[in-house]
Amino acid sequence: LMFTSLSIAVLAGLGLDHLIGEPADTVSRTWKRSAVALGVTGVVLLTAGLVSRFSPGSLDPNWLFGRGNHDEVFVREWQNVSETARNAAMSWAAILGGSSALLGGALCLVATTTDSRRVGMLCVLxxxxxxxxxxxRLLNFAPGDFYRTRPVTxxxxxxxRGRVAATVPDYAYDAHARTLALLPDNSAGLFDVEAFSIxxxxxxxxxxxxxxxxxxxxHALFHVGTLIIRRELPAVSDPIPGIRRSDELGEYGIYNVPDVQPRASLCRDILLVTRPQAVLDTIASPRFILGETVILDRPPHHLPGTVNKSDVEESVRIVTDRAxxxxxxxxxxRDGILVLADLFHDGWRATDNGQPVTILRANGLCRGIALGPGLHRIRFEYRPRSFEQGLWVSAxxxxxxxxxxxxxxxxxxR
Structure with missing residues (x-):
């Protein structure tokens, strides 16, 4: 996909030159230089692709893509890709990119003598x-059975009972059995499993x-009801009932997390803590009571709701749940904090009965709204400022x- 930018650059250059309306001799020289540059690029890429295709190991993908990259996520995922797949992907990408560059160079040569509409159509094609x-090609690289086969567990x-947390980082794409322990947690949604992953x-x-x-x-605080892990959990005050299973990578346990909290709840025991480590220490302490205590990063301002009938009991209900x-x-x-056990992020916006409200950081990672007595209809929408800024720039x-x-x-x- 990186090398597709070569073709897009040709298309953008053609459009700009025809719009600016430079003199014909200037445009002709520009396109000849572009053709030479794209031709040289194409030859280099084709050579690199053919070398890695017929002489695997001559060009090291680790040097090209992994050199100087210390991002933990990239390093971990890069190590999960076999050496054969790395060489095959690099060879294919270089051959395709080189071919695109040579075709783009050919379009540059004919741009000055061909109708601009035809050249534009060729670039789009x-x-x-x-x-x-x-x-x-990317679909061919992805192992089909990995996602088509239903996990046996x-x-x-x-x-x-809530979300599933699979703290098993050593999944393998080439394993024969399909279990939740071998499934990347960010792919669990394909099987209608709501996964919790940090x-x-x-x-x-x-x-x-x-x-x-x-x-x-x-886990209970974040609405996680099931935990999948490859080690025995230490004894706790309430032992976690679980079962043991095994797959191609060894044994793992499936545990039911005790006292799992609902995804949306009301809390009234408010603690003000700002430092991340202090928040986690407070949650682990006996002072923090599940279902009653909530940690906020600022004092709340409770907003009254619409008139509530005296015989109506307190309740919280999720009526719409989309991405x-x-x-x-x-x-x-009476006053309370609505806690939604979903990730806090600056891109979320909230309204209460149609009026904008402030989203509080609850328990470090969750979203909270301060509510007063009455009926409330809270709506969370994910609208990051970067998306809105992108729309304005595009417009x-x-x-x-x-x-x-x-x-x-x-x-x-004229």
Whole structure:
């Protein structure tokens, strides 16, 4: 996919040159230089692809992609890819990229003597073919049975108890058996399993500390009802009932986490703690009571709800649950904190009965809303500012291109 940018660059260059309307001799020289540059690039890439295709090991993919990369997530995933797959992928990408570069160079040579609309159509066709081949090849690299075969341990998990946490980082794509212990937790959704995963290589200090301090109590707080792990859990006050199973990588246990908390709940015992490690230490202490205590990063400001009938009991109910939208109906008789055991992120926005409200960081990683007595309908929407800024930039770019196109068309008519 990286090498597709060569074709896109050709397409963008053609469009800009035809819109700017430079003198013909200047445009001709520009395209000849572009053709030479793309030709040299194409020859280099084709040579590298053919060398790695017919002489595996001559070009080291580790030097090209892994040199100087200390990102823990990349290093771990890179080590899961076999040497054969690395060489095959690099060879294929270089051959495809070199072919795209040579075709782009050929388009540069004919750009000055061919109708611009035809050249543009050829560029679009080149990009389409390039992307299609890349997508097809990527699908061939992914092992089909890994995701098509249903995990044999799926029936052992009680998904009504909450999320599943599979703390088993040593999954293998080439294993014959399919178990939840061998399934990457970020792919569990393919089998309608809601997974809880904290990457130890996350850039967030909150996530890294939570990953290191994870415990049955912390799992229960984050609505995790089932834990899959390859070691015996230490004895706790309430022993965790579990069963032992084995797969191609060894034994693992499936445990039911005690006192698992609902995904949405009301808490009134408020503690104000800001430092990440202090939050985790407080949760682990006896002072923190599941279902009653909530840790906030700032004092709450409770918003009253609509009029509540005196005979209505307190309740919290999730009415809409989608990837980027969560709606909750809550009824309170006195002030409380609504805690949603989903990840806190600056991109989330919330409204209470249609009015914007502040999302509090609850228990370090979760989202919280301060509510007063009455009926509430809370709506969480994921709308990061980066997405909105991208929309504005895209809209402005489209307007500029339309204006340039209109100016160019009017000049042509004159």
């Amino acid at each position: 080149l990009v389409t073919i390039d992307l299609g081949l890349a997508a097809t 799926l029936d052992l998990v009680n998904r009504d 990457n130890p290589g996350a850039r967030s200090d909150w996530l890294r500390r939570t990953s290191a301090a994870v415990s049955p109590k912390l 980027q939208t969560v709606e909750i109906e809550a009824s309170l008789v 402005a770019t489209m307007i500029v291109l339309l204006v340039c196109g209109l100016v160019s068309w009017r000049r042509g008519r």
